[in-house]
Amino acid sequence: MKDIHFTTRRMIGASITLLAIAVCWVIAQWESARLGRPAIATGVTALIGLFGLVLLGVRRRIPFWPLGNASIWTQVHIYVGFFTTAIYFIHVPRIIGDGIFECFLSLLFLSVSVSGFYGLFISRTLPKKLAAIEGQHRFDRMVWHRDEIAKTASGVVEKLTDSATSRVLGTFYGKVLQPFFSSRPSLAYVIAPNGNRRRQLLGDLKELDRYLESDGRTAAGKFAALVRRRDDLDYQFALQLRLRTWLVFHGLLSIVLIIVAVVHAVLAFRFTG
Amino acid sequence: MRNDDLEIAEVPTDDRPGDGWMFDAEGQGSRTWTGKRQQIGLAATLTFAILFGSAFAFVPRSVLFKPGPLSSPHAQILAGTLTSERCSACHQDAALSTLGSDSAAHSQSQLCLNCHEQMMDRSLATKAHNLPSSVRDQLSAKIRRSGSTTSLVSSALIPTANLDHENVACSTCHKEHHGADADLNAMTNAQCQSCHSVRFGAFATSHPDWDSWPYGRGGEIAFDHVTHLRKHSKSAADAERLQCARCHPSGNSLTGGIELARSASYEIGCAACHDEGLTVQAATGIAVLTIPTIPASSADGIGWPDLAVGFPDGVIPPLTELLLRSDPEVAAALRRLPKGDVSAILKDDMDETTQVIARAIRKLMIDVSDRGQDALLERLVASGLTPDTLMPVIRSLPPQWFGDSTWFEESMAPTLGYHTPEPFRLASFGDSDEESLTGDDLLGDGDLLDENESLGDGDLLGSEDLMGEDALLEDPLANGSSDPLAEPVSPSDQNWAVEPSSLVPRGGWYRDNVRLTIRYRGRGHSDEVLASMIETFAQLSHGDQLRDRFFELPSVKACVECHASATRFPSLWRSSPKIGDRSQFTKFAHGPHLNVSALGDCVHCHQVNELPSELTLGEPGADATVEPSEFHPITRESCAACHTPAAAGDDCTTCHRYHIGP
Numbered sequence: 057m058k059d060i061h062f063t064t065r066r067m068i069g070a071s072i073t074l075l076a077i078a079v080c081w082v083i084a085q086w087e088s089a090r091l092g093r094p095a096i097a098t099g100v101t102a103l104i105g106l107f108g109l110v111l112l113g114v115r116r117r118i119p120f121w122p123l124g125n126a127s128i129w130t131q132v133h134i135y136v137g138f139f140t141t142a143i144y145f146i147h148v149p150r151i152i153g154d155g156i157f158e159c160f161l162s163l164l165f166l167s168v169s170v171s172g173f174y175g176l177f178i179s180r181t182l183p184k185k186l187a188a189i190e191g192q193h194r195f196d197r198m199v200w201h202r203d204e205i206a207k208t209a210s211g212v213v214e215k216l217t218d219s220a221t222s223r224v225l226g227t228f229y230g231k232v233l234q235p236f237f238s239s240r241p242s243l244a245y246v247i248a249p250n251g252n253r254r255r256q257l258l259g260d261l262k263e264l265d266r267y268l269e270s271d272g273r274t275a276a277g278k279f280a281a282l283v284r285r286r287d288d289l290d291y292q293f294a295l296q297l298r299l300r301t302w303l304v305f306h307g308l309l310s311i312v313l314i315i316v317a318v319v320h321a322v323l324a325f326r327f328t329g
Numbered sequence: 330m331r332n333d334d335l336e337i338a339e340v341p342t343d344d345r346p347g348d349g350w351m352f353d354a355e356g357q358g359s360r361t362w363t364g365k366r367q368q369i370g371l372a373a374t375l376t377f378a379i380l381f382g383s384a385f386a387f388v389p390r391s392v393l394f395k396p397g398p399l400s401s402p403h404a405q406i407l408a409g410t411l412t413s414e415r416c417s418a419c420h421q422d423a424a425l426s427t428l429g430s431d432s433a434a435h436s437q438s439q440l441c442l443n444c445h446e447q448m449m450d451r452s453l454a455t456k457a458h459n460l461p462s463s464v465r466d467q468l469s470a471k472i473r474r475s476g477s478t479t480s481l482v483s484s485a486l487i488p489t490a491n492l493d494h495e496n497v498a499c500s501t502c503h504k505e506h507h508g509a510d511a512d513l514n515a516m517t518n519a520q521c522q523s524c525h526s527v528r529f530g531a532f533a534t535s536h537p538d539w540d541s542w543p544y545g546r547g548g549e550i551a552f553d554h555v556t557h558l559r560k561h562s563k564s565a566a567d568a569e570r571l572q573c574a575r576c577h578p579s580g581n582s583l584t585g586g587i588e589l590a591r592s593a594s595y596e597i598g599c600a601a602c603h604d605e606g607l608t609v610q611a612a613t614g615i616a617v618l619t620i621p622t623i624p625a626s627s628a629d630g631i632g633w634p635d636l637a638v639g640f641p642d643g644v645i646p647p648l649t650e651l652l653l654r655s656d657p658e659v660a661a662a663l664r665r666l667p668k669g670d671v672s673a674i675l676k677d678d679m680d681e682t683t684q685v686i687a688r689a690i691r692k693l694m695i696d697v698s699d700r701g702q703d704a705l706l707e708r709l710v711a712s713g714l715t716p717d718t719l720m721p722v723i724r725s726l727p728p729q730w731f732g733d734s735t736w737f738e739e740s741m742a743p744t745l746g747y748h749t750p751e752p753f754r755l756a757s758f759g760d761s762d763e764e765s766l767t768g769d770d771l772l773g774d775g776d777l778l779d780e781n782e783s784l785g786d787g788d789l790l791g792s793e794d795l796m797g798e799d800a801l802l803e804d805p806l807a808n809g810s811s812d813p814l815a816e817p818v819s820p821s822d823q824n825w826a827v828e829p830s831s832l833v834p835r836g837g838w839y840r841d842n843v844r845l846t847i848r849y850r851g852r853g854h855s856d857e858v859l860a861s862m863i864e865t866f867a868q869l870s871h872g873d874q875l876r877d878r879f880f881e882l883p884s885v886k887a888c889v890e891c892h893a894s895a896t897r898f899p900s901l902w903r904s905s906p907k908i909g910d911r912s913q914f915t916k917f918a919h920g921p922h923l924n925v926s927a928l929g930d931c932v933h934c935h936q937v938n939e940l941p942s943e944l945t946l947g948e949p950g951a952d953a954t955v956e957p958s959e960f961h962p963i964t965r966e967s968c969a970a971c972h973t974p975a976a977a978g979d980d981c982t983t984c985h986r987y988h989i990g991p
Contacts, residue, residue: 089519090488091501149507154397156388196351196361197340204337211336281335304366308373323394327420 065131073135077142084146093328098147103321105140106314109133113307134176141169161320164313171306178302182295189288195296198289205286206237212278221272224264225279232260233279241290249294254287391415397506400513406444419505441499448911449990457494457524458914458989465494472527475537482530490523502987514982521981532979533969542915544958549894549904550592552576554937555959561602570601573931579923589919591904595854599891604853610887611836611851614829615862616646617726620690620736620845621671623683633687634736637845641679645669645686646846647879648722648862652693654875655711659689668878691737698732709865718864718900721857726838726847736845851884863888864900911990925971936961 060068080101087094112133115123123129144165145151153162186192193201213229216222236257245253261276261283268276344351349364360368384393389412398404407415419440442451453459460468492501502520503513522528529535561567569575576593592598620634621643628638637643645653650669654660662685667673674682696704702723709716716723827841829850836852851859863885869876880889880896894901922928938961971977972984 086488089517090523091490091492091520149397154506154508155395156384156392157394158396193340194344196344199359200340200353208335208337278335285335285337300362300366304369308370312373312377327416 069131069135073139076139080143081146095147095324096328098143099321099324102140102143102147103317105136105143106310106317108136109140110310110314113310134172137169137172137176144169157316157320157323161313161316164309164316168306168309168313171302171309175302175306178299182299186292186295189292191285191288191292193289193292195293195300198293198296201289202237202240202286205282205289206234209233209237209279209282212275212282216272216275218269218271221268221275224267225272225275228260228264229279232257233283237282237286241293245290246294246297249291251287254283257283389413395506398508399505400507400511401509403505404509436498438499449988455496455498457497458987460989462495469526472537475540484528487519487522487528492524494524516980516982516987518981521985521987531974532965532972536965536969538965539962541958541962543917543963544960546913548591549892549901551891551893552592553959555939558937559939573935577931579919588906591906600854607887608853611853611856611859611884612830613883614848614850615648615859615882615884616846616848617648617722618690618694618731618847619643619646619649621645621683621686623671623687624679627680627683627687631684631688631691632737633691634845636736641671641674641683643671645671647866647875647882649690649693650875651712651714651866652705652708653686653689655708656689659685662686662689668874694731694737697728701728704728714865714868718868719861721861722849722865725858726849730838730840730847733840735840735842851887859884859888860895860900860902863892863895864898867896867898867900911986911988914985914989916984916986934963934967 080098084094084098087097112129115121115129116126119126148162151162151166153159209229213226216225236253241249258280261280264276265273341354347363348361349367350358351361352358391412395416399407403419407418410418419437421437421440438455439451442449442454445454449459453461456462457465502516504511504515505513527537529537557571561571576598577589577591578593579589620637621641622637622639623633623641625638627633645663645666647669650663654663662682663669665674665678665682666686671683671686693704693708696708705719705723705726705728706716709719827839827843829839829841829848833839833850836850836856838847838849840847849858862879866876866879879885889896892900892902927933938959969979972979977983
């Protein structure tokens, strides 16, 4: 079957979502005008939406079942997320509930919704950034890669024979490069990775060139390459960690949200006069 | 020159995706992301469980699960109850400790009525508008007859309510837990109209016109504005008296000092012109008992007074008829008297009818003189009336007067001796045929005052009678003819002529021995005896001729001409403000309107219709069922000048109330 163009697919998805939201809004208004209980209709719809959203996580845990492309599931998840958020705003009398339980539930919903929208943003931006970096490293092997880079850097220092070069590069390695290669990236870098550190180190190495002979400059070039490789590794680590942390946060909160929403639904039906 | 030719080892390929742990070449283990994620998940689950457990343990469930603050009135009421009982005050399934619901529990609306039962009848509380379906059907039919129709747009945009009009829950309209300041009565126009068969859009453009509102809603006090203004506004003094504010002053305490009174007091608004006329009308009095004149053929053998023997004459007073007609035979006889007039009886029925009535009157008099007020009460109850309304009459009317033998020479004697104190007797007894007092008369030889042992030697008063030669010590019945009071009194011996205006000028009961009647003369306005009679006769059905005859009596007419609502049951004497009156669908408060300078002048809205008959009944197509008003109708357009969404509002609930009560 011929793939639908991305723009067309987005138009269709957005139109269906908006149409569904509009239909639910009209039903809620109609139900309210006829002295019915619109909160039941919108609440049940929102709960069904939440269960539908959770199904994506279930689908990911059973990849071997022929349940369709994960990409399609993700697309549906995104549009259902928009739809459920809109239904939430139709459902609630105020954005953050007044009661303790209701307030907790609304904060949970808003947290999951906001994290979902953030996830949508980073899932659209981070893959491009990751793809732009040389090398694809598995997250669990990043420590190994970090250690290997550190070992390689140490080997470069040990191979220096010229005393002047050894003194200059050895001193710089001991004071600057060795701490850089042997330590984990700082929290600040993980949160907001940038090229400042790389540029600083490469600039300092460049400054050493005037004190070095040819062999020394070759060694400095290897250090510069190791700095770039390590920085790329840290950059990948930061971005992957961001994606994985978001996913854990979004998934865990979603499960709590489902539990609390079910309790809310049970209470609402019990106390409906 | 940069050298990127680095000798870095290849990454191991022995990973096992999904494992929680990962080992290096030296066998050192470390958690994979999957392992860390599981760790985080476990920690989060524990945190969530502890959080929920703590909330359950330390926060009362009524606080924890309350969806939001109650409105201020409900919150104040429940503030005094135990925290654990707050939910169950309004929710039948509030027992959170059990999963099952109590099937025998009242519905939530019934729980509402535990507090609100003073406002509405519990049996009608869940019916739409608190009205029985028959009344709602009548109102719907009236609206359909008025020609009001639903516009197509309104019909399309407003859904039909999906509820049983016989069982409308309170929570259908009143939404709680939306905060202290939430409006529990907030309703949209569409919600109001969803139940109605006739729907419309904006008030200014499509609300049905009304006939004569606010006029024609009846009133407790009849007042003809047109006549008063047309005839009695010639002089400056009259004009002053007829200022609107004189009879409709503001400052009614019931409405917080801003609402207008519906009418002034009699003393302020009416007495200056009407007091004299009212006194004259009331002076005619009202008879409670009259001895009619009956032919000698009918009077023979029943001990009828000689004064009342002759050609048929006299009118049976309505009150007498009311006390007599519980007996079917008497009632049938009374029905043969046109308007109670004995003289109008047909000759064929004369003897039988008059005899039955005469015996009944005599029996009534004996009964009342014998058993006093109880006899009157029992006869009222036997007639199907509530005797409480006649209490002022019963309390003030001496029962002895019924047994006074001034009119009768012999027949009343036995009963008189039982109740009437000796000094007040006006006539002696003749031979009595009443068994109870023949022979062994309690006051005969064994008179207690004569030989009572308790008053003998051992009497505290000693052997000497302190009263000496007091004539009252002598038994007036002992020596019959020697008692001056025992002598039959002939009409010529007494002052029979009664002039009520001189005898009871301030009102009260009197006996007219010429007309053989016991009458009451009113004391003017607010006479409680006349009022009690009116309230009693108001209980009779509208088709009852006796009721009509009573309300035609001049002294009664003088009352009910103005107090028309007194003829209803229960009688209403004072005009009550319509503000707060829950019997009306439409509500109105003068207060906010009078703040608008243009509306401060009463005639801006209330223009007297100088020629009501020509303007209303004379118009082609005028609704004959609508009573001509003495005011020009207030039009929808005049209200819509301000009542728009952007100005004074045009919501249904601005002018209409849902809960209709008595």
